[in-house]
Amino acid sequence: MVEGTLRARVSRVVDAQWFQNTIITVIVLNAVALGVETYRDEIEGGDALFATAEHLFVAFFTFELALKLYARGPSFFRDPWNWFDTAVVAIALVPSSGSFSVLRLLRILRILRLISVMPQMRVIVSALFRSVPGLGTVIGLLLIIVYTGAVLGEKMFHETDPERFGDLGTTLYSMFILLTTEDWPDVAEPVLQQHPMAWIFFVGYIVVSAFIVLNLVIGVIVTSMQHEVSEERWEEDQELELRQHEAVMTQLETLTTQVTRLSAEVRELRAANGTLDTREDEDLSDPPRA
Known part of the structure; x- marks a missing residue:
């Protein structure tokens, strides 16, 4: 206790x-x-x-x-x-x-x-771990898009710009630069000078990879975070109910102990009163002596 x-x-x-x-x-x-x-x-x-x-x-x-x-x-x-x-x-x-x-x-x-x-940080980190399976699917889709773009780029532009599209390895690196949209004009400009319509390839690739796919990544993470917040609230509610139950049980045990003590005291008092009543009856039943 x-x-x-x-x-x-x-x-x-x-x-x-x-x-x-x-x-x-x-x-x-x-x-x-x-x-x-x-x-x-x-x-x-x-x-x-x-x-x-x-x-x-x-x-x-x-x-x-x-x-x-x-x-x-x-x-x-x-x-x-x-x-x-x-x-x-x-x-x-x-x-x-x-x-x-x-x-x-x-x-x-x-x-x-x-x-x-800090619960707020804990929710974010837990959501990131929870989103790993979903991110795996999105990352797989992104790799397919990058690889497809690299093969197309190498086929179309390996003679125009062999430094960036000379083979599959260098083209994959160029596709990664386009994916990050970092210095992508430096990659596209040498090709556009000789193939003005190549902007369709570059803009289409950037839109699909950098905006659509990356937004899918953000969507997966946000969904996982919402699920984590809901689960966190549910766990908090369950923990609160458990604590309230424990508090009620503690009070109930205290009341039970007090009732047991009072019952014992009442029995003792009744036993004492019963002894006194018996003695009084015996005194009344004895006849007075001359």
């Missing part, structure tokens, strides 16, 4: 907005400290100062992780972001000397914890 009440209190602290804001502030301070550490040679006593700051940051993140682990219990490890946070903190606890010195460079991963702490 006491443990359940303590876990509920710790859970409320972990879920509190001020606690989340504190974590974000410490992560930002840690990021600033890592940046300032690059000037340690110019700061007198910088090594000792940064070593102390590192120990404080590691202690805070370890304490934060311990609180979350106690508050969530076994469900803590169901969230992939908690696994990420655990790995980042565990790396900081590994000695940074000897063969493990390279792990010291991974301290910069703590900045990425902003993603796991």
